[in-house]
Amino acid sequence: RRKSLMAEPTLPIYLKFAEVKYRVAVKGTPREILSGISGSASPGEVLAMMGPSGSGKTTLLSMLGGRATAADGCISYNDEPFGKSLKRRIGFVTQDDVLFTHLTVKETLTYAALLRLPRTMTREQKKERAMDIIYELGLERCQDTMIGGSFVRGVSGGERKRVCIGNEIIINPSLLFLDEPTSGLDSTTALRIVQLLHDIAETGKTVITTIHQPSSRLFHKFDKLILLGRGSLLYFGKTAEAMPYFSSIGCNPLIAMNPAEFLLDLANGNTNDVSVPSELDDKVHMENQNLQDTNSKINLRPSAQDVHEVKT
Numbered sequence: 001r002r003k004s005l006m007a008e009p010t011l012p013i014y015l016k017f018a019e020v021k022y023r024v025a026v027k028g029t030p031r032e033i034l035s036g037i038s039g040s041a042s043p044g045e046v047l048a049m050m051g052p053s054g055s056g057k058t059t060l061l062s063m064l065g066g067r068a069t070a071a072d073g074c075i076s077y078n079d080e081p082f083g084k085s086l087k088r089r090i091g092f093v094t095q096d097d098v099l100f101t102h103l104t105v106k107e108t109l110t111y112a113a114l115l116r117l118p119r120t121m122t123r124e125q126k127k128e129r130a131m132d133i134i135y136e137l138g139l140e141r142c143q144d145t146m147i148g149g150s151f152v153r154g155v156s157g158g159e160r161k162r163v164c165i166g167n168e169i170i171i172n173p174s175l176l177f178l179d180e181p182t183s184g185l186d187s188t189t190a191l192r193i194v195q196l197l198h199d200i201a202e203t204g205k206t207v208i209t210t211i212h213q214p215s216s217r218l219f220h221k222f223d224k225l226i227l228l229g230r231g232s233l234l235y236f237g238k239t240a241e242a243m244p245y246f247s248s249i250g251c252n253p254l255i256a257m258n259p260a261e262f263l264l265d266l267a268n269g270n271t272n273d274v275s276v277p278s279e280l281d282d283k284v285h286m287e288n289q290n291l292q293d294t295n296s297k298i299n300l301r302p303s304a305q306d307v308h309e310v311k312t
């Protein structure tokens with residue numbers, strides 16, 4: 001029997017961020033991509049970031065993962081700022097991770113182990129670790145299959161994603177960031193990936209992922225949720241409390257629908273199937289008229305004190 005990697009101890013890291021802002025200059029004109037996002041993520045839980053395309057999910061993920069610097073605000077890891085030692089404790093699975101098409105799954109993970117694990121480990125131990133990852137991620141059946149790509153037939157989309165996750169968890173990170181790990185996958189495979197993220201989190205790791213259009217089953221799998229609408233925070237808190245919260249401020253779906261779909265509609269300002277209280281309604285309509293010609297951010301955002309936060 002192989003030892004379970006999931007039982008491996010990790011340094012628990014509590015991530016906290018407050019009023020994070022990000023600006024870019026587009027043709028000399030400053031543009032705010034994120035306007036003051038706050039939240040937190042604890043070891044053992046999976047935090048999902050959801051929002052329409054262009055709402056700033058990837059930007060926020062990059063900043064939390066130390067890949068981009070915030071213009072303003074504070075991001076802390078166990079109350080410390082980002083530092084060199086932390087870099088080694090972070091795994092980052094990007095949206096389009098590049099893998100070598102002609103290597104097999106086993107070769108890919110073995111090379112990752114040889115390249116990324118510390119010198120204190122022997123070559124044999126590193127190879128052993130790559131095999132442990134293969135078993136842990138259920139990749140043993142395709143371990144000798146080539147990764148493949150546009151011109152070479154290879155592993156399936158779900159298997160490919162698991163290899164990308166394997167590439168990162170091989171270093172036993174405390175924080176794992178993933179950019180849209182389920183996009184392009186069918187809902188059952190997507191569910192399996194999210195279950196895997198849960199298994200990873202349960203070993204004391206902090207897992208943060210962006211998510212595109214989750215099915216309602218998938219949506220309920222996340223412990224916490226950040227809902228972004230054009231760079232502003234619409235909700236941060238427990239996933240299970242998102243719908244009751246929006247209902248409490250008067251936003252309800254008019255027909256039975258997937259909560260994720262409802263929240264994305266809301267964040268998009270698409271209110272056809274959503275009842276919105278009159279004071280917010282004006283803003284939404286105004287916003288819809290402006291959408292074609294301006295980049296103004298969605299104004300549906302409840303006031304700062306309205307934004308639901310989990311007391312941790």
Ligand SMILES: Nc1ncnc2c1ncn2[C@@H]1O[C@H](COP(=O)(O)OP(=O)(O)OP(=O)(O)O)[C@@H](O)[C@H]1O
Nearest residue numbers: 024025026033051052053054055056057058059060
């Ligand atoms: N360096 C940059 N220069 C100009 N605009 C930028 C830059 N970085 C991000 N943006 C803009 O910021 C917005 C947010 O981008 P981001 O990639 O974070 O969105 P997203 O929510 O991840 O979208 P998607 O779901 O489509 O991946 C987009 O409108 C993008 O065009």
